[in-house]
Amino acid sequence: MITDSRRWQALVLLCATFFMVVLDTAIVVVAMPSIEADLGFSTQDLQWVLSAYALSYGGLLLLGGRAADVLGRRRVFLLGLGLFTLASLVCGLSWSPATLIAARAVQGTGAALMTPAALSIITTTFPEGSERNKALGAWTAMGAIGGAAGWLIGGPLTDGPGWEWIFYLNLPIGLAGLLLSSVLLRDSRGGTTRRFDLAGALTATSSLVLLVYAIVTAPDAGWTSAQTVTTLAASAVLMAGFVVVESRVRQPLLPLRLLRSRTLSGANVSMVLFSATATGLPFVLTLYAQQILGYSAVRFGVTAVVFPLGAVVGAAVGQRLVLRFGFRPVATAGFILLGTSAFALSRVSVDGTYFGDIFWGLIALGPGVGLTFVTTSIAALAGVGERDAGIASGLSNTTFQLGSAIGVAIVTTVAITRTDEVLGIGAAPAVALTEGFQAAFLTGTVLAAAGLLTALLTLRRTAGRLEPDRIPTPVAAE
Numbered sequence: 001m002i003t004d005s006r007r008w009q010a011l012v013l014l015c016a017t018f019f020m021v022v023l024d025t026a027i028v029v030v031a032m033p034s035i036e037a038d039l040g041f042s043t044q045d046l047q048w049v050l051s052a053y054a055l056s057y058g059g060l061l062l063l064g065g066r067a068a069d070v071l072g073r074r075r076v077f078l079l080g081l082g083l084f085t086l087a088s089l090v091c092g093l094s095w096s097p098a099t100l101i102a103a104r105a106v107q108g109t110g111a112a113l114m115t116p117a118a119l120s121i122i123t124t125t126f127p128e129g130s131e132r133n134k135a136l137g138a139w140t141a142m143g144a145i146g147g148a149a150g151w152l153i154g155g156p157l158t159d160g161p162g163w164e165w166i167f168y169l170n171l172p173i174g175l176a177g178l179l180l181s182s183v184l185l186r187d188s189r190g191g192t193t194r195r196f197d198l199a200g201a202l203t204a205t206s207s208l209v210l211l212v213y214a215i216v217t218a219p220d221a222g223w224t225s226a227q228t229v230t231t232l233a234a235s236a237v238l239m240a241g242f243v244v245v246e247s248r249v250r251q252p253l254l255p256l257r258l259l260r261s262r263t264l265s266g267a268n269v270s271m272v273l274f275s276a277t278a279t280g281l282p283f284v285l286t287l288y289a290q291q292i293l294g295y296s297a298v299r300f301g302v303t304a305v306v307f308p309l310g311a312v313v314g315a316a317v318g319q320r321l322v323l324r325f326g327f328r329p330v331a332t333a334g335f336i337l338l339g340t341s342a343f344a345l346s347r348v349s350v351d352g353t354y355f356g357d358i359f360w361g362l363i364a365l366g367p368g369v370g371l372t373f374v375t376t377s378i379a380a381l382a383g384v385g386e387r388d389a390g391i392a393s394g395l396s397n398t399t400f401q402l403g404s405a406i407g408v409a410i411v412t413t414v415a416i417t418r419t420d421e422v423l424g425i426g427a428a429p430a431v432a433l434t435e436g437f438q439a440a441f442l443t444g445t446v447l448a449a450a451g452l453l454t455a456l457l458t459l460r461r462t463a464g465r466l467e468p469d470r471i472p473t474p475v476a477a478e
Contacts, residue, residue, distance in 0.1 A: 035100070341364035
């Protein structure tokens with residue numbers, strides 16, 4: 001057992017590595033137009049800089065969570081942190097779109113090992129209740145701070161030494177984490193078996209990749225084309241196969257008994273819809289600000305910092321509100337703010353201004369992200385025992401990354417489709433792009449509304465420990 005002082009020091013270390021992961025994502029969003037111009041990305045392929053990372057991260061998180069439980073949480077954390085740090089170096093050295101996309105996929109793999117291991121160390125170090133909620137609140141707040149820092153320093157790095165430095169920035173954080181982990185972290189496991197569900201990992205990851213690929217390529221191939229329909233059908237078949245595999249193997253990647261908890265299942269569905277909205281909106285916004293309003297990366301990062309700062313406040317307030325009012329009211333408030341932000345941004349114009357078109361959407365977006373993320377994160381771990389802490393953490397992060405990949409793919413698809421339609425009737429390129437962005441933001445409103453409905457129907461009002469009859473019971477190995 002870690003001593004009281006050491007466990008809080010360990011929390012600082014784990015939060016710092018999470019800060020690095022979120023910092024990297026936020027900085028990449030700000031730098032996207034510069035990466036597009038420097039490496040020769042097409043608009044449709046540009047999203048793969050985000051999606052390749054999200055897919056490898058989300059697709060392997062369940063395996064990473066189970067590996068942490070089986071092989072040792074500190075051991076897997078160190079492996080993931082080392083891989084993430086090395087891949088960050090390769091990202092900065094990339095010389096082509098293919099190189100960067102591949103390096104981002106490897107970076108996502110490292111994050112898939114590191115993040116659930118770190119989160120499961122937190123959940124096994126701090127007892128469930130107010131202390132764990134405080135730790136998770138600190139974890140979430142650090143993520144929000146990473147987002148704020150990324151938006152604030154991403155511009156100067158991109159316009160200064162170059163976009164490569166947004167990846168080099170991870171190197172000192174990663175190296176420091178590797179050195180301190182052996183001192184501050186204890187190793188622990190959730191079980192004695194060393195079996196891995198490779199069939200489950202393969203079917204789940206393949207299903208997610210095919211799903212996002214179908215959405216990404218649909219504008220060119222056509223939504224009713226044989227390619228799109230076949231790809232979506234294959235994704236559905238593989239996901240069904242994943243469920244079958246999980247119900248039959250001795251040591252499943254995702255024990256289906258965990259899904260018997262209505263709160264846990266609802267929290268993860270809510271997380272998908274939340275992350276789709278929270279990732280899709282900033283992605284479109286940075287393109288609008290830099291391509292239509294002519295903002296530099298520095299100007300956009302500085303003026304848009306109200307969004308991540310609002311998320312910090314929302315996360316800090318949210319973890320207190322959850323303890324007092326429960327999951328459902330806080331998540332509801334968060335999704336309402338997200339929907340309000342998306343609707344406000346759907347009014348952007350060709351000759352727009354910061355206060356007239358962007359500011360009020362950002363003001364609502366930040367607190368909405370903070371409130372919703374902290375609520376769904378806590379709900380996804382409520383009532384989970386130590387032996388399943390890694391897999392529950394992995395599931396929560398998987399749904400977040402899945403939502404991110406799908407959200408970026410959906411808003412990009414909607415924007416491109418609408419832009420092509422308007423160009424087809426002879427509109428000016430700027431007008432067509434703006435209408436495409438408007439349609440993408442309006443799609444975010446729909447995603448937030450779906451999240452609101454899910455939260456109302458599935459999340460509990462209370463946030464204490466799950467009642468005994470609500471805790472998933474183990475099933476005998478076959």
